[in-house]
Amino acid sequence: MSEIIKKPRVGIIGTGAIGGFYGLMLARAGYDVHFLLRSEFSAVSQNGLRVDSQVHGALSLESVQAYASADDMPACDWLLVGAKTTGNNGVAPAIIQAAAPNAKVLMLQNGLGVEDDLRAVLPDSLHLLGGLCFICVHRTGPGQIAHQAFGAVNIGYHSGPAAEGATRQNIVEEGAALFHTAGIESVAMDNLDRARWQKLVWNVPYNGLSVLLNASTTPLMADPDSRELIQGLMAEVVQGAEACGHTLPEGYAEQLFKVTGHMPDYRPSMHHDFVEHRPLELEAIYAKPLAAALAAGCDMPKIRALYHALAFIDRSRRGG
Amino acid sequence: MSEIIKKPRVGIIGTGAIGGFYGLMLARAGYDVHFLLRSEFSAVSQNGLRVDSQVHGALSLESVQAYASADDMPACDWLLVGAKTTGNNGVAPAIIQAAAPNAKVLMLQNGLGVEDDLRAVLPDSLHLLGGLCFICVHRTGPGQIAHQAFGAVNIGYHSGPAAEGATRQNIVEEGAALFHTAGIESVAMDNLDRARWQKLVWNVPYNGLSVLLNASTTPLMADPDSRELIQGLMAEVVQGAEACGHTLPEGYAEQLFKVTGHMPDYRPSMHHDFVEHRPLELEAIYAKPLAAALAAGCDMPKIRALYHALAFIDRSRRGG
Numbered sequence: 001m002s003e004i005i006k007k008p009r010v011g012i013i014g015t016g017a018i019g020g021f022y023g024l025m026l027a028r029a030g031y032d033v034h035f036l037l038r039s040e041f042s043a044v045s046q047n048g049l050r051v052d053s054q055v056h057g058a059l060s061l062e063s064v065q066a067y068a069s070a071d072d073m074p075a076c077d078w079l080l081v082g083a084k085t086t087g088n089n090g091v092a093p094a095i096i097q098a099a100a101p102n103a104k105v106l107m108l109q110n111g112l113g114v115e116d117d118l119r120a121v122l123p124d125s126l127h128l129l130g131g132l133c134f135i136c137v138h139r140t141g142p143g144q145i146a147h148q149a150f151g152a153v154n155i156g157y158h159s160g161p162a163a164e165g166a167t168r169q170n171i172v173e174e175g176a177a178l179f180h181t182a183g184i185e186s187v188a189m190d191n192l193d194r195a196r197w198q199k200l201v202w203n204v205p206y207n208g209l210s211v212l213l214n215a216s217t218t219p220l221m222a223d224p225d226s227r228e229l230i231q232g233l234m235a236e237v238v239q240g241a242e243a244c245g246h247t248l249p250e251g252y253a254e255q256l257f258k259v260t261g262h263m264p265d266y267r268p269s270m271h272h273d274f275v276e277h278r279p280l281e282l283e284a285i286y287a288k289p290l291a292a293a294l295a296a297g298c299d300m301p302k303i304r305a306l307y308h309a310l311a312f313i314d315r316s317r318r319g320g
Numbered sequence: 321m322s323e324i325i326k327k328p329r330v331g332i333i334g335t336g337a338i339g340g341f342y343g344l345m346l347a348r349a350g351y352d353v354h355f356l357l358r359s360e361f362s363a364v365s366q367n368g369l370r371v372d373s374q375v376h377g378a379l380s381l382e383s384v385q386a387y388a389s390a391d392d393m394p395a396c397d398w399l400l401v402g403a404k405t406t407g408n409n410g411v412a413p414a415i416i417q418a419a420a421p422n423a424k425v426l427m428l429q430n431g432l433g434v435e436d437d438l439r440a441v442l443p444d445s446l447h448l449l450g451g452l453c454f455i456c457v458h459r460t461g462p463g464q465i466a467h468q469a470f471g472a473v474n475i476g477y478h479s480g481p482a483a484e485g486a487t488r489q490n491i492v493e494e495g496a497a498l499f500h501t502a503g504i505e506s507v508a509m510d511n512l513d514r515a516r517w518q519k520l521v522w523n524v525p526y527n528g529l530s531v532l533l534n535a536s537t538t539p540l541m542a543d544p545d546s547r548e549l550i551q552g553l554m555a556e557v558v559q560g561a562e563a564c565g566h567t568l569p570e571g572y573a574e575q576l577f578k579v580t581g582h583m584p585d586y587r588p589s590m591h592h593d594f595v596e597h598r599p600l601e602l603e604a605i606y607a608k609p610l611a612a613a614l615a616a617g618c619d620m621p622k623i624r625a626l627y628h629a630l631a632f633i634d635r636s637r638r639g640g
Contacts, residue, residue, distance in 0.1 A: 209629075212532070212629060213629060213632050213633065213636075215632075215636070219636065220632075223631075223632050223635060223636070225627075225628040225629075225631035225632045225635070226628065226629075226632045228628055229625060229628035229629060229632070232621070232624065232625065232628075233625075301552070301621040301622050301625075302621050302622065302624070302625040304552065304622070305549060305552065305553075305621075305622040305625045305626060306625060307545075308545040308546065308548055308549035308552075309529075309532060309533060309545075309546075309549060309629075311543075311545035312533050312535075312540075312543050312545045312546045312549070313533065315543060315545070316533075316535070316539065316543070
């Protein structure tokens with residue numbers, strides 16, 4: 001007979017497209033998953049979660065352990081934070097409330113330094129990790145998620161009670177195993193900051209230009225001017241990473257550019273945020289990388305121009 | 321008794337806001353002015369030209385010497401070209417047709433190098449000059465023009481039969497006198513290329529951003545991010561001018577930025593072109609300055625990013 005292995009209890013903080021997708025996959029794999037929601041609490045409580053996936057088919061979770069407040073959640077061993085970085089100030093109390101002692105908090109977010117602000121307000125006993133999601137997924141309605149492609153979550157240790165080396169490695173691998181069990185690719189990363197810079201090579205051009213030019217990837221990859229602009233922005237991210245001590249793999253930007261040209265048409269998350277009147281994730285994707293590179297003596301002028309233009313758009317829209 | 325002084329005959333090539341305004345002012349000052357029109361020929365023939373000016377009041381020219389073809393125009397001593405730079409390929413035959421021997425052709429256009437392409441196809445006997453219009457004016461309907469503020473036309477000699485020095489100076493001063501007679505400020509400039517760079521300090525940020533951010537000067541000057549972007553773009557124009565051998569006056573960009581903040585709300589010409597589905601003047605205002613600066617070893621990365629974004633917008637719109 002098989003041993004009884006206690007699976008860790010998982011909490012999802014922010015059940016949007018990212019939190020909803022991974023939470024549903026983990027629940028279907030047999031984990032005990034608890035979902036914190038805000039505006040969609042009653043819809044998900046009543047109707048469950050649904051993922052319409054071009055990879056896995058139509059998936060649903062009928063009976064969702066949904067909560068409108070973290071006060072009602074049981075203590076979780078792993079907390080997956082799928083909230084937008086623009087809401088990070090608000091999630092710390094929920095994380096602290098829902099965390100078991102020595103829980104692992106995994107930030108499934110884009111951008112640079114998203115763990116730093118949170119770390120300052122978390123108890124020292126909690127492990128903080130960053131996860132980079134390579135996935136094309138977006139919310140289509142309350143509790144309804146469309147999954148177009150990919151799905152990998154690469155994980156790195158940020159800070160917490162684990163000493164350097166082996167202990168950290170064990171925790172990261174425990175996180176990767178969590179996803180593997182649910183059929184999701186996951187790789188342990190030894191340098192989270194470097195991995196975040198690497199992901200910015202894609203996010204900086206495509207997220208911002210999708211809003212600025214109101215265009216998805218196919219038109220952006222079809223026009224000679226947007227192609228040159230994308231390449232110019234990518235080159236600046238590579239320079240910024242280099243200045244911050246992270247030499248990215250030779251030809252990485254060129255490869256990513258080429259792959260995007262062959263992807264099915266895709267609207268980046270910032271375009272969805274824009275269309276659905278959510279604040280744009282400008283701090284994590286633009287302001288922090290600009291500040292980090294500048295502090296290291298590297299200006300990124302095209303990225304700076306793009307950032308200012310997006311900040312104007314974001315502010316105008318919310319003022320109007 | 322006063323001497324009879326033969327006033328020069330003036331032809332207006334392209335009777336939009338600029339051509340219509342200056343042509344009307346010259347006609348009201350007693351010059352014999354002939355207007356070449358395309359789509360608005362019949363409206364202007366029947367109803368005349370009207371300028372609604374916040375400086376001069378309501379002005380009209382009831383009986384307009386209007387032409388649908390340059391073939392029908394009498395030979396003119398001065399030709400004022402008010403057509404958009406995007407139509408410069410088409411205006412050369414009209415200019416040649418309407419020009420008296422040794423006529424002076426004055427390009428009332430923004431941007432860099434707008435005279436160069438035309439020079440190549442003009443007879444050597446024609447004088448070619450550039451005029452920079454410091455004016456807030458736009459077309460509101462067929463033959464109808466709104467004039468918000470300013471009006472000066474600064475003139476420089478580009479090329480032609482006049483030898484260096486005194487002869488050129490005389491011709492430029494003859495042009496300035498033409499405008500003075502009509503109550504319009506006009507200064508002779510000794511270096512047209514330098515003056516065009518100087519004007520780009522305004523046109524590069526405000527024209528492009530008015531389209532990219534869909535905003536007039538007041539909102540652009542009210543937001544901290546657009547302010548920083550405008551100043552960054554201005555600084556690059558000053559660097560580009562410097563690289564091309566034109567040191568602009570100390571503090572010029574700062575002064576222009578400040579003045580714009582105190583101006584009444586204004587939509588630059590490129591925004592009008594955008595709204596009215598005309599091609600954008602990207603070649604003269606962006607591509608040529610970028611190429612000239614790059615050839616002189618100066619990259620202007622924020623301007624390059626802005627240019628690529630605008631070119632994408634211009635092409636998408638015309639394709640759609």
